[in-house]
Structures are given as C-alpha cells and as structure tokens.
Amino acid sequence: MKFIDxxxxxxxxxxxxxxxxxxxxxxxxPKGGPDGxxxxxxxxxxxxxxxHLSTLLDFKYKRHYKAESGEHGRGKNQTGRxxxxxxxxxxxGTLVRDISSDELLGDLVSHGDEIVVARGGRGGKGNAxxxxxxxxxxxxxxxxxxxxxxxxxxELKLLxxxxxxxxxxxxxxxxxxxxxxxxxxxxxxxxxxxVPNLGIVRYAEGRSFTVADIPGLIxxxxxxxGLGTQFLRHIERTRVLxxxxxxxxxxxxxxxxxxxxxxxxxxxxxxxxPKIVAITKMDLFxxxxxxxxxxxxxxxxxxxxFISAVAGSGxxxxxxxxxxxxxxxx
Numbered sequence: 001m002k003f004i005d006x007x008x009x010x011x012x013x014x015x016x017x018x019x020x021x022x023x024x025x026x027x028x029x030p031k032g033g034p035d036g037x038x039x040x041x042x043x044x045x046x047x048x049x050x051x052h053l054s055t056l057l058d059f060k061y062k063r064h065y066k067a068e069s070g071e072h073g074r075g076k077n078q079t080g081r082x083x084x085x086x087x088x089x090x091x092x093g094t095l096v097r098d099i100s101s102d103e104l105l106g107d108l109v110s111h112g113d114e115i116v117v118a119r120g121g122r123g124g125k126g127n128a129x130x131x132x133x134x135x136x137x138x139x140x141x142x143x144x145x146x147x148x149x150x151x152x153x154x155e156l157k158l159l160x161x162x163x164x165x166x167x168x169x170x171x172x173x174x175x176x177x178x179x180x181x182x183x184x185x186x187x188x189x190x191x192x193x194x195v196p197n198l199g200i201v202r203y204a205e206g207r208s209f210t211v212a213d214i215p216g217l218i219x220x221x222x223x224x225x226g227l228g229t230q231f232l233r234h235i236e237r238t239r240v241l242x243x244x245x246x247x248x249x250x251x252x253x254x255x256x257x258x259x260x261x262x263x264x265x266x267x268x269x270x271x272x273x274p275k276i277v278a279i280t281k282m283d284l285f286x287x288x289x290x291x292x293x294x295x296x297x298x299x300x301x302x303x304x305x306f307i308s309a310v311a312g313s314g315x316x317x318x319x320x321x322x323x324x325x326x327x328x329x330x
Contacts, residue, residue, distance in 0.1 A: 014042025016144025
C-alpha cells in the first residue's frame with residue numbers, strides 16, 4: 001500500500017431542513033390550527049482515529065466530503081429526519097488542522113479518538129412553533145441553517161517508541177528487518193528507503209516496543225535537501241532516538257553531530273530526547289580496526305554499541321539498551 005502522510009480536503013456539514021407552513025385540514029375541522037413541523041438537523045462531519053489504518057491514501061483520490069442534510073418538516077407536526085453524520089477515518093497519530101485559520105483542531109492519537117470538524121445546520125422551525133394567543137394562524141416558518149464548511153489538512157505522524165536516524169545506507173532498514181517483522185526494501189545504495197517503516201520488536205514475553213525507520217537524512221535536510229526532510233515529523237513522537245553511523249565513516253563523531261544538528265534545526269525538542277549510538281557494519285572490520293573505533297565518544301551519557309545486523313553481533317545488547325532506556329524515560 002502506498003504511504004501518504006499528508007492530505008488536504010474540503011468538508012461540508014449537512015444543511016438543516018426547512019420548517020414548513022401547514023394547517024390542519026380534516027373533515028369536520030375546516031379551520032384547524034397550524035401543524036407545520038420543524039426541519040431536521042444537518043449531519044456533522046466527524047474525523048475518527050482507526051488503528052487499522054496506516055496511511056492517508058484514500059484522501060489523495062477524493063478531496064470533497066459532505067454530510068447528509070436534514071429533511072424538511074411536514075404537516076401534522078412531523079419533524080423532518082436529521083441528516084446522518086459523516087465519519088472520516090484516519091490513522092492513529094493524525095493531526096487535523098483548519099487551513100484558513102491554521103488552528104489545530106485535534107491530535108488523534110488513540111483508536112476511537114474523534115473530533116467534530118464541521119457541525120450540521122439546525123433545522124428551521126415550522127409554523128406550529130410560532131402560534132401565540134394573538135396569532136393563532138401564523139404563516140411563518142424558518143429555513144434551515146447551512147452546515148459549516150471547512151478546508152482541512154491531515155498530517156500523519158507515526159507513533160513509535162524508538163526512532164532510527166542515520167545517513168542513507170547506514171543500515172537502518174537492515175536493522176529493523178532483523179529485530180522486527182518489518183520487511184523494508186534493502187539494497188547497497190543510498191535512498192533505498194523512500195517511506196517510513198514501522199516494526200514491532202518482541203523483546204521478551206509480554207514485552208514489546210515499536211521502532212520507526214525513516215528515510216536517510218543528509219546535511220541540509222531541514223532546508224528540504226534529500227528525501228528525509230518530509231519524514232522528519234515521524235520521529236517527533238518517539239521517546240528514544242538511535243543514531244546509526246557506518247563503521248566505514250572517516251569521522252563518526254562528525255556524522256553524529258551533523259545528524260543531531262539537522263534534528264535540532266527541524267525541532268529543538270528532538271535534541272532533548274534520550275540518545276543511543278549504534279556503529280553499524282562491524283563485520284567489515286578486524287579486531288584491530290574495531291578497537292580504534294571503540295575509542296570514539298559521542299557525548300556524556302550517550303552509550304555506544306558496535307553491531308552487525310548481517311552477522312547478528314551486538315544486536316541483543318542494543319535491544320536491551322533500547323528497552324532499558326524506554327523504561328527509564330517513562
């Protein structure tokens with residue numbers, strides 16, 4: 001399924017039905033009183049989070065949505081039927097924003113979370129509502145109110161515990177394929193990953209956590225360079241960041257600083273998250289070269305793991321650290 005994480009749509013709630021002017025007309029009541037019923041209310045437009053969805057793809061092909069209008073009132077004091085609400089289902093983690101005001105209407109994180117984004121118009125009153133002792137035969141009825149209209153932006157931010165960050169071809173996709181059931185495309189060239197991947201890690205009996213792998217970042221990503229820029233939002237909700245840096249890098253510390261800087265420029269809060277560094281592709285080095293790599297420090301309190309996803313070395317220790325850090329971060 002194609003991954004779409006942004007969409008712009010137009011919505012309109014249902015109009016209220018008109019009230020009606022009507023009078024009782026029965027065989028022995030030639031001049032009966034007013035019996036015009038009220039119009040029904042228009043349906044609302046509701047946006048609801050659904051855990052079974054993972055993309056906003058449906059909203060790419062259909063951009064206009066309208067709830068049902070209320071029926072007009074009828075004689076014999078019959079109120080028109082109210083219009084049905086229209087429910088738009090989106091993935092959990094979707095932000096809903098009003099484009100004209102830039103107001104954030106809701107952040108639908110959990111399954112079943114919902115907001116009313118456009119309210120239906122109220123049904124108009126029939127002439128029976130206007131009868132008074134001094135005006136027993138009113139010929140007035142109200143039209144229904146129009147339903148609200150809005151232009152909305154949906155923005156999906158993946159919900160994951162751990163975010164994998166690194167340059168293109170750093171081994172993120174290989175790692176997530178080893179530690180979870182996710183099966184991203186893997187190849188030995190940059191920008192293999194074109195969309196975020198989400199995997200569930202079964203750490204132990206009754207213990208699991210989710211990991212997000214986003215497309216590789218390059219220097220200047222926050223300005224729109226490379227493919228990662230449009231996906232940076234997907235690590236904003238993560239609780240722990242794991243920086244993957246290739247062992248063949250000429251300056252791993254410099255690479256780490258570039259990645260951290262890009263995250264900070266996108267959102268300063270990202271730099272405050274707990275961080276773990278994983279030096280990847282250690283199967284390419286002998287013991288002597290590995291010892292040299294292990295002399296690097298990436299900052300106070302930042303633990304470093306030396307792994308090979310292909311050979312399986314260092315993976316369990318990295319998972320233990322991910323779990324421990326998640327537990328300590330609350």
